[in-house]
Amino acid sequence: MANNAAEAENSITITAVVTTKVPLSLSNVEDILGRTFHLELASAQLDPKTGMEKDTIKGYARCVSQKEGNANYEGKLVVPANFGEVGAVLVENEHPTELFIKTIVLNGSLTGTLNITCNSWVHSKSENPQKRVFFTNKSYLPSQTPSGLRGLREKELENLRGDGKGERKAFERIYDYDKYNDLGDPDSSDELARPVLGGEEHPYPRRCRTGRDPCDKDPLSEKRSLSIYVPRDEEFSDVKTLTFYCETISAALDALLPQIRATLTDSNLGFPSFLAIDSLFIQGMELPQVENQGLLKKLSSGLAKAIKHGDTILRFKIPKLLAGDHFSWLREEEFARQTLAGVNPYSIQLVTEWPLKSELDPKIYGPLESAITTAIVEQGIGHQMTINEAINGKKLFMLDYHDLLLPCVKKVRDIEGTTLYGSRTLFFLNPDGTLKPLAIELTRPPIDDKPQWKQVFLPSTDTIDSWLWRLAKSHVCAHESGYHELVSHWLRTHCCTEPYIIAANRQLSAMHPIYRFLHPHFRYTMKINSLARLALINGNGIIESSFSLRKYSMELSSVAYDKFWRFDMEGLPADLIRRGMAVKDQTAEHGVKLTIKDYPFADDGLLIWTATKQWVSDYVNHYYPDASLVESDQELQAWWTEVRTQGHGDKKDEPWWPVLETQENLIEILTTIIWVASCHHSAVNFGQYAYGGYFPNRPTIARTNMPTEDPSEQDLKKFMEKPTLALLQSFPSQIQATTVMTVLDVLSTHSIDEEYLGGKIEATWADNPVTKDAFEKFNERLKEIEAIIDARNTDLKLKNRTGAGIVPYQLLKPFSDSGLTGMGIPNSISI
Secondary structure, X not given: OHHHHHHHHOOEEEEEEEEEEOOOOOOOHHHHOOOEEEEEEEEOOEOOOOOOEOOOEXXXXXXXXXXXXXXXXXXXXXXXXXXXXXXXXXXXXXXXXXXXXXXXXXXOOOOOOEEEEEEEEEOEOOOOOOOEEEEXXXXXXXXXXXXXXXXXXHHHHHHHHOOOOOOOOOOOOXXXXXXXXXXXXXXXXXXXXXXXXXXXXXXXXXXXXXXXXEOOOOOOOEOOOOOOOOOHHHOOOHHHHHOOOOOHXXXXXXXXXXXXXXXXXXXXXXXXXXXXXXXXXXXXXXXXXXXXXXXXXXXXXXXXXXXXXXXXXXXXXXXXXHHHOOOHHHOHHHHHHHHHHOOOOOOOEEOOOOOOEOOOOHHHHOOOEOOOOHHHHHHHOOOOOOHHHHHHOOOEEEEEOHHHHHHHHHHHHOOOOOOOOEEEEEEEEOOOOOEEEEEEEEEEOOEOOEOOEEEEEOOOOOHHHHHHHHHHHXXXXXXXXXHXXXXXXXXXXXXXXXXHHHHHHHHOOOOOHHHHHHHHHHOOHHHHHHHHXXXXXXXXXXXXXXXXXXXXXXXXHHHHHHHHOOHHHOOHHHHHHHOOOEEEXXXXXXXXXXXXXXXXXXXXXXXXHHHHHHHHHHHHHHHOOOHHHHHHOHHHHXXXXXXXXXXXXXXXXOOOOOOOOOHHHHHHHHHHHHHHHHHHHHHHHOXXXXXXXXXXXXXXXXOOXXXXXXXXXXXXXXXXXXXXXXXXXXXOOHHHHHHHHHHHHHXXXXXXXXXXOXXXXXXXXXXXXXXXXXXXXXXXXXXXXXXXXXXXXXOOOOOOOOOOOOOOOOOOOOOOXXXXXXXXXXXXXXO
């Protein structure tokens, strides 16, 4: 009794305040009143007498107020004076439904107010009795973990890994790996069977495991479902959901695309004229009555709607490219400019060898030599220099889709309504820094009893040759669009980032400083990837229905992953050097010298890369003052090992993987991941509507062969009489075009809850004076970079970003308002 009295005298009372977000789906706020959270305070120290964890201090927090979408819960907990510092709070949710806990604040402790940032869904105790653990905002390397928290730290990671068994439930937070075995639907139709991506035959990154049952017809494939599991905290926020931006694809498809299909009953019907295309932006197209008007109204601001007698007028916003210059898409200089400042600046490469030659098997694909000869090039550049002088002077550049696409040509051509070639497009660097298109080569491999066919098309003033050039350019633009969407965009950002997220949650504790550093760059990525598998990249989804490669689209991304993807080449400087677009130069501002000085994507990107790398360096060097701490960090090493051996396991034996032994290694790895998740994705995503919204500029499919390939007299006559019609027939059909335009509008739009690179400081960084100061410097530098980019966009000497009707290059301006802005770098792949 005396001891108890003494303890009571030496105890302190801590008031715990738990702030939750009231779910917008909650039908009755009264449901939370009177309900409680069961709380347990865990000491950061072990009991000195037993060497064991101290008993937790238990109590309840009850709802005391509800205001502006938040509910506050309060509880009193009596803590012995010798309890030590609180290191974590364990939470049980006694409500009948899950709740989102924003923060837990502990008032009254001897060390002052303790703020714990949670921002996590907590499942109901009735669904799962497992307690949730929230560590304080102070970050610790594993070796520095307070003794009383080591067990909790390890146990929490075990819970997140799961046991790899059973189907995952919506409330769970389990991260595990699986192959892309859910893109097809063989149980519905043999036509929807698709190969599993991942493994020796089709190498691929891994996705999050859902544990759904195998298909009846193909046990290697997983049954599809209308919703796909992602760990609970990877789901979209209520705000993102209710403003439609969250359900991006599925909401657009559910609300609008069925109406488009109902209107355009002939899936092969093309546009009869360019006036008909223009009418999409002026008069719009009338759709039948929409059952779900509420969902339709959530479409982004890029689509204007007018309700007339119960029907809907779908009118597309005029894309920036068209608004500035209605005929820019026809100009050769604009075609070339977009390789440097358009939505796919990742394909243009320096020509370093001559003559051009294929590396494919000539027994299968025909003669290796390109039909683009020395004479063609030297004539194209007006005999200013010899071909050798042009090569040595770094004047020749190329879009090369020849060897990547040629193996697909025969099987793609077996599908009705599409066609394919291998292609090369050659450009010459003018003295003013712009590129001049020189030649397009299209190749068809031997098919059946037909030999290889190839032809070179040139810009010309001759009417026949000029129309053939436009048709050839349309094919190249379709190749470009497919490669951009499948490789530059989906594969290299969305797909390759998911393994980093899974590994981080499985191997890095929530209190690990590197987990807290990377976490903002993983926001919403797993959710948007699951939606892509649901409606975009699945069998007969948007990509397969509207792009040239059709059912072989995702297989191409696997081929590209196998042939080209290397982690050590995903950072900006390494990528530029690999493509010959830069060389190492330690005297240059960013350590590299650009081959084309006026390369807007690279020029702006290097500013962002350098600023980001400095922020990463400041953060890493604070937590790892010595290289030995990097090597001995078991969680960090386990994370990087799992990224290589499981997440990207099909490339686990590659020699190019960076080792993780020093601060410099870690800085380069983290900067690369942040670059890909933020800057790379922004550069290839948020300009999609600006450049692809008017589809003649970037058609996603070419539906007809060139009129000069095995021509019949009748085909040539049709072409000669109506070349415009030949081009229109090659373009996407009406349903393909309007479907893609709708989706590009959505994908190019920032949501109202977007979080931008360097914009908002995380609470755990703000609590530490060193990281707070480093972040503020990063934020200030990004504001300076915005001003630099604005100045560049008014410099008339920079012809690839300024001029009459030119769309200024703003895709790498760090900050943006919500909506269809064509600028802004979100922290993560969130759309």
